[in-house]
Amino acid sequence: MSTLQFIWKNQAQVYALTFEHLWLVGVSMLLAVSIGMPLGILVTRRPAFGKAILGASTVVQTIPSLALFGFLLSSPWLGERADRLAVTALTLYALLPIIQNTYAGIRGVDPSVREAARGMGMSDFQLLFEVELPLGMGVILAGVRVATVITIGVATIAAAIGAGGLGEFIFRGLAMVDNRVILAGAIPAALMALLADFLLGRLERRFRYL
């Protein structure tokens, strides 16, 4: 029986796990964007404090993913439910590229455009929403794209703590020493990553102005 036949025979489970995977990634990304973008903006406004934020998120990034899942397992509220824990870990991982690119996107706005905006009497709020975020959006979305692709990959490890997703197949395949089972998890995850990369890349190109 080939890998494809295996997937075909188990398609109901492949769909279910793909959906679960998508849910883990989706919720994590939503959280990461809604935390990471404001933090990235904060970094541009308060550089001293910003260094601490960037430093902390870089440290999180250096923790091996399996270890991070393990660490969080012992924490009181998070450890109670596997999906809660998985979403937390995935969100933490996704933060760095989003914070960094939000910062870079805003910093990358042409200084003459910023000067013109201030000179015409824009408030700080207007400068941010009318100028800096729209012009930085291409770079910010590049960060979201990178974070999404990473998260889709790291989410396979969530199965190790029982949070489900396509990692189920991978870990089961490893235990059974059966490549077909591993691939039944790895191929859909890879396709999901490619698709996310493609779609977010298209969205990103809409924000290229020069």
Added chain:
Amino acid sequence: MARDIDVVIEFRDVSYRLEKGPLLLEGLNLQVRRGETLVLLGRSGSGKTTTLKLINSLLRPTQGQVLVEGRATTDTDPIRLRRRIGYVIQEVGLFPNLTVESNVGLVPRLENWSSESRRARVQEMLALVGLEPERFAARYPRELSGGQRQRVGVARALAANPPLLLMDEPFGALDPLTRAEIQQEFQQLQQRLRKTIVFVTHDLREALLLASRVAFLEGGKLVGVYTPQEFRRSSNPVVAAYLDAFEGPRSPE
């Protein structure tokens, strides 16, 4: 006194120093009269741009006061102040994500004009700077030449009809032909609009062409204020050196 009413901008003993840095402007006293074009002339680093940015509060004086229409800039809400002052810079700073129409209509939008009056105003402004509205309104800045961009920059600065206009080497990045063309048009525009303009340049010819008066700066200090005729005949050694650099030494009489 009638004379005081005519003073729109006044520098009172103004100095500006970068934080823990050098003194960029020292003890400036200067008055700008209603409807005139005052050109700030001087070499790079003479304090021209610093002087200009002190007017619209992009910089705050370290010492002294800058009065705009009788009120110290430090006592005025910078946003309200800037809405009354058009600002044109060499790099133009058009918003690349907005069409020409949206760029020109931006300050009116910030001022909550209705969309019809905004549209009408944009058409009027584009025509004023010599760009046909039908052809240019829907374009993006990247689809314009350097000269066209600068025209849009001027239109944008004038859109909300500010009584004051600050221009920082607005034509400095243009090729000589386009520059001469746009200078002439600007001169005619000024005769029609009668705005109070403070214009920064290091180009002597441009200064003498456009100025009602020339304020000459050197090393952060005001050397003097002259009419173009006075400036040409000035015996001040710093002014003479500047004239020589552009026109060659004057032959002895």
